[in-house]
Amino acid sequence: MPIFPRARVPRVVLALVTGLVTGSSLAAPALAAPAHAAPPSPAASQGKKVFTVGILSDVDSVNPFTGIVVEAYEVWGLMYDPLIGYSPKDFTPTPVLAESWTEAPDQKSWTYKIRSGVKWTDGRPLTARDAAYTFNRIIDGDYEKTNYGNYVANITKAEATDDTTLVLHVKKPTPIMTRLAVPILPEHIWKDIDGKKVKSYSNEPSGAPIVGSGPFTLVERKKGQYIRMAANPGYWRGAPKIDEVVYRVFTNADAEAQALTRGEIDYAFDLEANVFKSLKDRPGITTRASKYSGFNEIAFNTGAALADGTPIGNGNAALKDKNVRLAISYALDRKTLVNRVLDGNGEPATSVVPPIYANLHYDPPAKQDFDPAKAGRLLDDAGYAKGSDGIREKDGKKLSLRLFTRQESQESQNTGEFVKGWLKDVGIDVQVKVVSEDALTEIIGRGEFDMFEWGWVVEPDPDYQLSVFTCGKRSYKDGTAVYADLSDSFYCDPAYDKLYDAQSGETDPAKRAELVKRMQQMVYDDAAYAVTYYYDDNIAYRSDRWTGFVPQPDPDGSILFQYGTYSYLNIQPVTAAAQKSGTSSGGSGTGLLVGIGAAVVLLGGGTALLVSRRRRAAGADERE
Secondary structure, three states: OOEOOOOOOOOOOOEOOOOOOOOOOOOOOOOOOOOOOOOOOOOHHHOOOEEEEEEOOOOOOOOOOOOOOHHHHHHHHHHOOOOEEEOOOOOOEEEOOEEEEEEOOOOOEEEEEEOOOOEOOOOOEOOHHHHHHHHHHHHHOOOOHHHHHHHHOOEEEEEEEEOOEEEEEEOOOOOOOOOOOOOOOOHHHHOOOOOOHHHOOOOOOOOOOOOOOOOEEEEEEEOOOEEEEEEOOOOOOOOOOOOEEEEEEOOOHHHHHHHHHHOOOOEEOOOOHHHHHHOOOOOOEEEEEEEOOEEEEEEEOOOOEEOOOOEOOOOOHHHHOHHHHHHHHHOOOHHHHHHHHOOOOEEEOOOOOOOOOOOOOOOOOOOOOOOHHHHHHHHHHOOOEEOOOOOEEEOOEEOEEEEEEEOOOHHHHHHHHHHHHHHHHOOOEEEEEEEOHHHHHHHHHHOOOOEEEEEEEOOOOOHHHHHOOOHHHOEEEEOOEEEOOOOOOOOOOHHHHHHHHHHHOOOOHHHHHHHHHHHHHHHHHHOOEEEEEEEOEEEEEEOOOEEOOOOEOOOOEEOOOEOEOHHHHHOEEOOHHHHHHOOOOOOOOOOOOOOOOOOEOOOEOOOOOOOOOOOOOOOOOOOO
16 A cells, blocks of 8 residues: 555555665765754753654654565665665665575576675674575565565575575566565564564664664654664664664654754755745755655555455445546546646656656556546446536436545545545545554555555665555455555456566566556556656755755655665764855755655554555555
8 A cells, every 4th residue: 555665665454554664875976965053952061963754754663574665664774684775776675685696597586695794783683594594584574565575576595605605596587586575583582472472563772772783773762753773883884973862752843843953953854845944045955856666546445355355445346447447547637736736846657667767657548538528428437417506417326425634644635625626526425533643554554545655765666565456465364354565556457467477587687678568558558547747855964964865766866765775874964064165965955755654654553565665665655
């Protein structure tokens, strides 16, 4: 579902979860920004260099098998390294724990050379055996597979032939073996947490920091308030230039912006358009709209069912008709949403792979642009005639639909009101229901909705996002309990599944891109979603205090909430000398977007709906 990174992936169910990545080398360009005089930060007086990030959604879990929001992915990325990361320049694969990798001549296995000398934060060596343990746990697990099952779908077994050699055996050639967004976990910690315990395992500090391998370690958490992370002085790439990262949770963007202005935080993430605009030209503050990999949509209940086809939920049967869904899509004025809801910080959307991934994005030749007349004709063709009150009906039943929007997002609620008005104009009655994201994830997992507004963050490799529309990713039962998997529209077409299987084994980039575009075309033409907009990542930060941010992709991409830890390894306080000379580098003014909550959202208990909707990315879809 949306935002879970809905990916960073795109940041639901009755129970859900999601997944992410981290980055690599420090050699990356920094952004130039103005220098301003500034009051000392609260941390400075304590002798520590503490970088404080304001967030609007708390981390739902620091257990990588459970969390689903983009903020969780960000924290995991600081705690645990993956095998391979994404470069800051253009998302190409770059070494992290794996120094190198090779595919066997028979294409039945991949061998990764794990760098030696890396240690967990408790001093134990990190070896290929930890990586093999992590992958085998996902391969053999159930709950663990929810967030990371896509990455291991073609992997049959992981083995460590020695401390620095990891071999992953595969069923068939697969293109994602250099894009395995899986955090490598310490076997000596996690082996005692079995498949049952893991569902409730918090992975939070209790007297000692959490053991990890990344540039920071989790040392303190107060739910709903903050998460504090301390620099790992023994990090294999070299210790970060700051001592701590603190994520401080705010209930609304106005409060977050005020804290930034007062100097209580250094970075404000996920700003809505009006708040973002209010911070422009403030002394000492730089605003930035970065290019981003997220999208939002109006999702349809195309026929809620379990993966085996057993119907669930109470969705309106009208939405099983493609013409009704297409009519709704044509009734939406996406340009107005971008201008009025996003204040122009985004662009009207079409397909589910954003244009930031130019080689994979599908640009429909015939777009579902705003056309109320065509929407009306489609509804006529579907047998829905307007009644005396202007509302369409069929077989004596009015066309009335529930649209769920998110309590935590004013943009979601504003979108809902626009959609309600446009659909009324074409004869559809819409009842807007505002609920919390937690509640919505549960509603979606049970199939108890007609439409909802949310979004996803899409990873650089499209496999995860594309899997959301496969039949097998619909909800499932474990005993008497229903669990949501990744599907939040319950779209199911065997022809789509065949294309998904084909792309998952296609190693020729051009041929795979063609398959990926055909899949996007199917979802677009069948209107599983009415994708509304690709949003920019609106953030603001104290450029009078901090410098060294690294964009991904270069030069207009996000500077935090990336697929990697580049900025965290490079940021440092603006020195007095740099202020005097005006040579500080921080971030540029108004660009395109930074990681919003596109994190995917899922249902609360454990499994994943989508995700940043890494809904919402980086990693992630993930919701927002």
